[in-house]
Amino acid sequence: xxxxxxxxxxxxxxxxxxxxxxxxxxxxxxxxxxxxxxxxxxxxxxxxxxxxxxxxxxxxxxxxxxxxxxxxxxxxxxxxxxxxxxxxxxxxxxxxxxxxxxxxxxxxxxxxxxxxxxxxxxxxxxxxxxxxxxxxxxxxxxxxxxxxxxxxxxxxxxxxxxxxxxxxxxxxxxxxxxxxx
Amino acid sequence: xxxxxxxxxxxxxxxxxxxxxxxxxxxxxxxxxxxxxxxxxxxxxxxxxxxxxxxxxxxxxxxxxxxxxxxxxxxxxxxxxxxxxxxxxxxxxxxxxxxxxxxxxxxxxxxxxxxxxxxxxxxxxxxxxxxxxxxxxxxxxxxxxxxxxxxxxxxxxxxxxxxxxxxxxxxxxxxxxxxxxxxxxxxxxxxxxxxxxxxxxxxxxxxxxxxxxxxxxxxxxxxxxxxxxxxxxxxxxxxxxxxxxxxxxxxxxxxxxxxxxxxxxxxxxxxxxxxxxxxxxxxxxxxxxxxxxxxxxxxxxxxxxxxxxxxxxxxxxxxxxxxxxxxxxxxxxxxxxxxxxxxxxxxxxxxxxxxxxxxxxxxxxxxxxxxxxxxxx
Numbered sequence: 001x002x003x004x005x006x007x008x009x010x011x012x013x014x015x016x017x018x019x020x021x022x023x024x025x026x027x028x029x030x031x032x033x034x035x036x037x038x039x040x041x042x043x044x045x046x047x048x049x050x051x052x053x054x055x056x057x058x059x060x061x062x063x064x065x066x067x068x069x070x071x072x073x074x075x076x077x078x079x080x081x082x083x084x085x086x087x088x089x090x091x092x093x094x095x096x097x098x099x100x101x102x103x104x105x106x107x108x109x110x111x112x113x114x115x116x117x118x119x120x121x122x123x124x125x126x127x128x129x130x131x132x133x134x135x136x137x138x139x140x141x142x143x144x145x146x147x148x149x150x151x152x153x154x155x156x157x158x159x160x161x162x163x164x165x166x167x168x169x170x171x172x173x174x175x176x177x178x179x180x181x
Numbered sequence: 182x183x184x185x186x187x188x189x190x191x192x193x194x195x196x197x198x199x200x201x202x203x204x205x206x207x208x209x210x211x212x213x214x215x216x217x218x219x220x221x222x223x224x225x226x227x228x229x230x231x232x233x234x235x236x237x238x239x240x241x242x243x244x245x246x247x248x249x250x251x252x253x254x255x256x257x258x259x260x261x262x263x264x265x266x267x268x269x270x271x272x273x274x275x276x277x278x279x280x281x282x283x284x285x286x287x288x289x290x291x292x293x294x295x296x297x298x299x300x301x302x303x304x305x306x307x308x309x310x311x312x313x314x315x316x317x318x319x320x321x322x323x324x325x326x327x328x329x330x331x332x333x334x335x336x337x338x339x340x341x342x343x344x345x346x347x348x349x350x351x352x353x354x355x356x357x358x359x360x361x362x363x364x365x366x367x368x369x370x371x372x373x374x375x376x377x378x379x380x381x382x383x384x385x386x387x388x389x390x391x392x393x394x395x396x397x398x399x400x401x402x403x404x405x406x407x408x409x410x411x412x413x414x415x416x417x418x419x420x421x422x423x424x425x426x427x428x429x430x431x432x433x434x435x436x437x438x439x440x441x442x443x444x445x446x447x448x449x450x451x452x453x454x455x456x457x458x459x460x461x462x463x464x465x466x467x468x469x470x471x472x473x474x475x476x477x478x479x480x481x482x483x484x485x486x487x488x489x490x491x492x493x494x495x496x497x498x499x500x501x502x503x504x505x506x507x508x509x510x511x512x513x514x515x516x517x518x519x520x521x522x523x524x525x526x527x528x529x530x531x532x533x534x535x536x537x538x539x540x541x542x543x544x545x546x547x548x549x550x551x552x553x554x555x556x557x558x
Contacts, residue, residue: 021359024188024359028188029361034361035360036359037188037359037360038357040298062468062471062472062475063469063472063547064358064468065354067547067548
């Protein structure tokens, strides 16, 4: 595959950096591809627009930041406004339908579902919204296999939360697949 | 057996590289964007019989570092710009007293507290000239997570071999990005320890040049008693103002580096064989430059990159040779023109020099470099 750029954006504290790390680990450790994860955040520990970027390629990744984004996750309106300008026309925007109401213009594919609400009410804990989103991003982009994505999730989370995260990952994967149809 | 791999941040890799090198002492004060080094070592050092200490401030941390190093341990501190400023008095002390240690400084915006979470490359001159007086400096510039691990090991080797503080200067992007790394097997990388005295305590002098430009260093607490001061000193370590000692000692300390410059200076030449334009880059900016060089080559432009791995001592000889060959240098850096001054000094007017300078907290992207490449006449 050629260089593929993903960006997870939202508010600080939503676990977007973790989601980026897990995806990059899935690609680099479990799938044998080359991957770099980087982030940009403000001085706040919570709140403020935050982004985590993952670049995946078959050859070593030189420039570690996104140039033209292939897939963007937006969990807040602020992040969507701030970080969607360099999304490719052939790219994909995944957004939370409750929190992102004004969609940016562009030829890219727009896929939305209630990501945070799914974590809170269907999976049972809002804290796993990032894993719901990760499952959805993997379903939409196919940058790593469903199995390798899950392996990476399970190797990152504490044992007591394996089931919760597995449930969150599956919910995201399936909801995104349905929403993309 | 397959190698142990990890998906780590540059800062985490630095901590593991230090452990590989045999670091047993860390003294520091937490500061964004370098704190992960302390976090990892606070957990890992006690497991290998090492000591971790968080001091009351950066000055105290640097003082503790020198003490730990004199007690015979390989010692590391990590910091960022504001901390590097505070440490300068003690870095100078480490230079004149010839105390091996490693200062890992993650470059963020400045001056002063600047932009704590934004990347920068504006401490390269501070590493060299932050402390006053003539002194030799070694500063290494990693560009990837694996290289951060490997360069910390090399920094310890150089510190131990030449008995002096050594800087490692990642920018915030390298320090915080994550990549796959291989943990090195024992023996895979060279690990150098300082030369211990071959004479009994009664005959030991800490600056005895009959053993060469780098006199053996005894560990405090091992039975050797000696004097350490920030003043110019005699071979036994006691102060002197005698002209012949002061001049010779200062020159010897500089010579430790200048006489070994070819061994110390490391660099990478990328697609430079037939290049008419040379991008001189370091740290994360070299990754943008590599991308830009590949793109520009596809457009038929003969451009290559000289990647600085050792910033101090500066690769004078290599840049001078390139200046005879290329039409122009592009120097992208996340500061308002520091490396470009050194390139200018080496090029001596023989090639055009164009800087790309950014201090807005955003990295220099490949597009900017490609545009600048096209401006070379």
